[in-house]
Amino acid sequence: MSVVLAVTAGALVAAGTYLLLQRLLTRIVIGLGLIAHGANLVLLGSGGPPAAPPVIDGSGAPISDPLPQALVLTAIVITFGVTAFLLALAYRSYLLTSSDGVEDDVEDRRIAGFAGGGST
Amino acid sequence: MTTVVSLLVAVPLVAVGLALVLPSLALRRAVSMAASLASLVLSVIVLVSVDGGDAISVAVGGWTAPIGIQLVADRFAGLMLAVSSTALFGVLAYAVGQRDTDDAFPAFHATYHALAAGVALAFLTGDLFTLFVAFEIMLTASYVLITHRSEAAQVRSTMTYVVVGLVASGLFLIGIGLAYAATGTVNLIEMADRLGDVDSGTRAGIGWLFFMVFGIKAAIFPLFFWLPDSYPTAVTPVTAIFAGLLTKVGVYAIVRTQTLLFPSDGPSTFILIIAGLTMVIGVLGAIAQGDIKRILSFHIISQIGYMIMGLGFFTVAGLAAAIVFIVHQVIVKTVMFLVGGLVETSSGTGRLRDVSGVLHRYPVIAVLFLPAALSLAGLPPFSGFVGKLALVQAGFSAGQWIVVGVSLFASILTLFSMTKIWAGAFWGSPTTNLTRRPGRAMVAATGGLVAVSLFIAFAGQPLLEVATRAAQDLLTGGAVTIGGS
Numbered sequence: 001m002s003v004v005l006a007v008t009a010g011a012l013v014a015a016g017t018y019l020l021l022q023r024l025l026t027r028i029v030i031g032l033g034l035i036a037h038g039a040n041l042v043l044l045g046s047g048g049p050p051a052a053p054p055v056i057d058g059s060g061a062p063i064s065d066p067l068p069q070a071l072v073l074t075a076i077v078i079t080f081g082v083t084a085f086l087l088a089l090a091y092r093s094y095l096l097t098s099s100d101g102v103e104d105d106v107e108d109r110r111i112a113g114f115a116g117g118g119s120t
Numbered sequence: 121m122t123t124v125v126s127l128l129v130a131v132p133l134v135a136v137g138l139a140l141v142l143p144s145l146a147l148r149r150a151v152s153m154a155a156s157l158a159s160l161v162l163s164v165i166v167l168v169s170v171d172g173g174d175a176i177s178v179a180v181g182g183w184t185a186p187i188g189i190q191l192v193a194d195r196f197a198g199l200m201l202a203v204s205s206t207a208l209f210g211v212l213a214y215a216v217g218q219r220d221t222d223d224a225f226p227a228f229h230a231t232y233h234a235l236a237a238g239v240a241l242a243f244l245t246g247d248l249f250t251l252f253v254a255f256e257i258m259l260t261a262s263y264v265l266i267t268h269r270s271e272a273a274q275v276r277s278t279m280t281y282v283v284v285g286l287v288a289s290g291l292f293l294i295g296i297g298l299a300y301a302a303t304g305t306v307n308l309i310e311m312a313d314r315l316g317d318v319d320s321g322t323r324a325g326i327g328w329l330f331f332m333v334f335g336i337k338a339a340i341f342p343l344f345f346w347l348p349d350s351y352p353t354a355v356t357p358v359t360a361i362f363a364g365l366l367t368k369v370g371v372y373a374i375v376r377t378q379t380l381l382f383p384s385d386g387p388s389t390f391i392l393i394i395a396g397l398t399m400v401i402g403v404l405g406a407i408a409q410g411d412i413k414r415i416l417s418f419h420i421i422s423q424i425g426y427m428i429m430g431l432g433f434f435t436v437a438g439l440a441a442a443i444v445f446i447v448h449q450v451i452v453k454t455v456m457f458l459v460g461g462l463v464e465t466s467s468g469t470g471r472l473r474d475v476s477g478v479l480h481r482y483p484v485i486a487v488l489f490l491p492a493a494l495s496l497a498g499l500p501p502f503s504g505f506v507g508k509l510a511l512v513q514a515g516f517s518a519g520q521w522i523v524v525g526v527s528l529f530a531s532i533l534t535l536f537s538m539t540k541i542w543a544g545a546f547w548g549s550p551t552t553n554l555t556r557r558p559g560r561a562m563v564a565a566t567g568g569l570v571a572v573s574l575f576i577a578f579a580g581q582p583l584l585e586v587a588t589r590a591a592q593d594l595l596t597g598g599a600v601t602i603g604g605s
Contacts, residue, residue: 013294020287025279032286039293046301068300071249075293078256082289085263086282089275096272103276108349111408 005045012038023101025090029083036079040072121169122178124162125193128201128244131159132237139229149216152229156212159236160205167198171586175593177246185246186307192246195590196443200243200372203447207364207454208236210569214458215357217561218465225268235261235361242369248296248306251373255292255337258369259285262362266354274353281350288336295329302326312380327382331374331391338370340428341398344421348405351420352413352470356461359413363420364454368446371427375442379594384434391432392523399425399530406537412460412470412545415537416453419496422530423449429527430511433518439591441510444584448495448503451573455492458566459485463545465562467553472541477550482557486546488566493542495573497535503573506580 012034019031047068052059054066094100135155142148170176175194179185193201212232215221222228238258245251263285267278300306302322303314315323332343339347347367351359378384378391402422409415427449430442460470462485467475479486495502508531515524576583 013290016290020283028283032283032290035287035290036293039290039297042294042297043300044297046297067306068297071296071300071306074249074253078253078260078289079286082256082260082263082282082286085260086286089267089279089282092270093272093275093279096275102279106273107409107411107414111410114408 002045002049005041009038009041009045012041025093025100025102028102029086029090032086033079033083036075036083040075040079043068043072043075121166121176124166124169125176125178125191125244126180127162128159128166128193128240129191129237131155131162132233132240135233136230136237139233140227145223145226148229149222152233153209153212153216155233156205156209156236159240160202160209163198163201163205163240166193167195167202170195170198171589186305186310189250190246190307190309191244192309193244194593195586196372196375196594197243199443199447199586199590200368201240203450204239204243204365204368205236206572207450207569208232208239208361210565210572211357211361211364211454211458213565213568214360214461214562217559217565218357218461219559221355221357227264228268231261231264231268232361235265235365239365239369243372246308248299248308248311252289252292252296255369255373256289258366259289262366265358266350266362268358269355277350277353280346284336284346288333291329291336292333295326295333298329299326308376308380315381323382327378330377330381334370334373334377335394336370338367338374338424338428339421340394340424341401341421344398344402344424347421348409348414348417351417352411356457356464360454360457360461363416363457364450367420367424368427368450371424371446374428375431375439375594378431379439383595387434387518387520388432391428392520395425395429395432396523396526397425398422398428399527400533403530403533403537407533407540410472412463412472412541413457415541416456416460419456419534419537420453422534423453423496425530426508426511426527429523430514432523433514433520434595435514435518436588436591436595437510437514437517439594440584440587441507441514443587443590444510444580445507447583447587448507448573448576451569451576452492452495452503455488455566455569455573456496458562458569459489459492462488462558462562462566465558466556467551468556469553472544475545475551475553476548477546478554479546481550481554484563485558488563488570489542489546491570491574493538495577497538498531499535501577503577503580506577506584510584 016031016034019027047065051062051064054063138151139148170193175192178191180189235258238254241254245254263282267274302318303311305311336343351362399422402418406415406418426445427442430438463478464470466482469475491502495504498504498508512524
C-alpha cells in the first residue's frame with residue numbers, strides 16, 4: 001500500500017472518529033461517512049500498486065487487481081444506503097425533539113440516580 | 121444437496137419479494153409462514169445430511185472458489201441454521217398471533233425475511249467479504265424492524281444502534297482490506313492456509329481487529345453498551361428475534377474466525393478474562409434494572425460470556441460445550457422475551473413495580489416463564505443445565521478453575537434476578553391493569569418454543585455428540601477444501 005494512500009486513510013478515520021464523538025447528529029453522520037471513506041481507501045490500497053486497467057487485451061502488460069475495486073464498489077453502495085437511512089432517522093429525531101443533539105438513555109440515568117442517592 | 125443449501129438463502133429472499141408485492145395481509149401472512157416453515161424443514165435436512173456425511177460446499181453461480189463465492193455447510197453451520205430457523209418460525213407465529221405487529225407495519229414480513237436471509241448467509245458463507253454483505257443485509261433489516269414505530273424513544277435508541285453498527289461495519293471493511301493485503305484472498309479456507317506464512321505480529325493484529333468487530337456485534341465486554349439501550353424499545357417479536365439471533369451470529373463469526381484463521385494452541389487467557397468480565401458485568405447490570413425487557417437484555421450480554429468462555433479453552437470439549445450453549449440460548453432467550461411480551465400484552469407494562477400477580481390472573485404465562493427462567497439460570501433438568509455442565513467440565517479438564525468459578529458465581533446471580541422477575545411480576549395480588557388476556561396463537565407459539573427448549577434438554581446427549589463432532593471439524597480445519605464439494 002502506498003504511503004500517501006495509507007496516510008490519507010488514517011487521516012480520514014481520525015477525523016471521522018473525532019466527529020463521531022460530538023453530540024450533534026449531523027456531525028456524527030459526516031464522521032461515519034469519513035470513516036467509511038477511510039475503510040474504502042484501505043480496501044483499494046490492499047490491491048497492490050496501480051497498473052493497467054484490468055482488461056485482457058492481449059498486450060500482456062501487468063493489470064491491477066480487480067477484486068478490491070469490486071469490493072469497494074459493493075461497500076460504497078451499502079454505505080450509501082445505510083447513510084440515507086441514518087439521515088432519514090436523524091431528520092425524524094429532529095422532528096420529534098426539535099433538536100439535533102443525541103439524548104441520554106432515560107432509564108440509564110434513572111438507575112444511575114439510585115447509586116448517586118437519587119440526585120437526578 | 122447443493123441445491124438445498126442454496127435454497128436456505130434463496131427461500132427467504134423470494135419471500136421478501138412476494139411479501140412486498142402481495143396485496144392482502146392474509147396472503148402475506150400465509151406466504152411468510154410457508155417460507156419460514158420451508159426454511160426450517162430445509163435446514164433440518166441439511167443438518168442431518170452434513171452430520172451423516174461430509175460438509176457441503178456450493179460454488180455460487182458455477183464459479184469455483186477462490187474466483188467465485190463459496191457457501192459451506194458444515195456441522196456447526198448446520199446446527200446454527202436449524203436452531204435459528206426454529207426460532208424464526210416460532211417468533212413469526214407469535215407476531216402473526218399478536219396481530220397488531222404486521223397490521224401496523226405493512227413491510228414487516230418482507231423485512232423479517234430479509235433478516236432471515238442475512239442470518240442464513242452469514243452462517244453459510246465461506247468468504248470474508250460475503251460475510252460482510254450478510255452482516256449488512258441482516259443489520260439493515262434490523263434497523264428497519266427496530267424503528268418501525270418511530271416514536272421518540274425508538275428513534276433515540278435506534279440512533280445508537282445504527283451508529284454503532286456502522287462503525288463496526290467500517291472497522292470490518294478495514295479488517296478485510298488488511299487481511300486481503302496480507303494474504304491476497306478473501307476465501308476463508310485459502311486465507312487460513314496463507315495466514316500461516318504471515319508475520320505473527322501482523323496476523324495477531326488482524327485477528328484482534330476481527331475479534332473486536334464481531335465482539336461489537338456479539339456485545340461482549342466492554343463493547344455491549346448499545347444493546348440494553350436499543351433492544352427493549354422495539355416491539356416484542358422484533359426484540360425476541362434480535363435477542364435470540366443477532367448477537368449469536370456475532371458469536372458464530374468470532375468462533376469461526378478464531379478457530380479457522382487464528383487458531384491457538386492452548387487456552388487464551390485474554391479471551392477467558394473477557395468472558396469472565398462479560399458474564400459478571402452483564403448479570404450485575406441485570407440485577408440493577410426494574411423492567412422485564414431490560415433485565416433480559418442485560419442477561420443476553422451475560423450469557424454471551426459463557427459462549428466466549430467455551431471458545432477461550434480452545435479444546436474440543438470447550439467448543440462443543442459452547443456450541444450446545446449457543447443452541448440452547450437461541451431458543452431460551454427468544455422464549456424469555458416472548459414471555460416478557462405476554463406480560464406486557466396482558467398488563468400494558470413491563471415495569472416490575474407496576475405489575476404483579478400474573479400467576480393468579482393468567483397462570484399460563486407463569487407456566488411458560490418458569491421452565492425458561494430456570495433453564496436460563498442453568499438448573500437441572502432444563503436445557504441450560506446441559507450447556508453449563510458441559511462448559512464446567514470442559515473448564516475443569518482445561519485446568520481453568522478461576523473462570524469456571526466466575527461462571528458459577530454469575531449463574532447464582534442469574535437465578536437471583538430471575539426470582540426478582542418471578543416475585544415481582546408473578547407473585548402477589550393481581551394488579552388492576554391485568555385486563556387483556558393474551559391471544560391463543562401467541563401463547564401457542566411461545567409454548568412451542570418452550571417445548572423445543574425442553575426437547576434440547578431431553579436430547580442433551582445426542583446434541584453434545586453432534587456438537588463434539590462439529591468442534592472437532594472446527595479445530596482440525598474440517599474436511600472442506602477450496603472449491604471442493
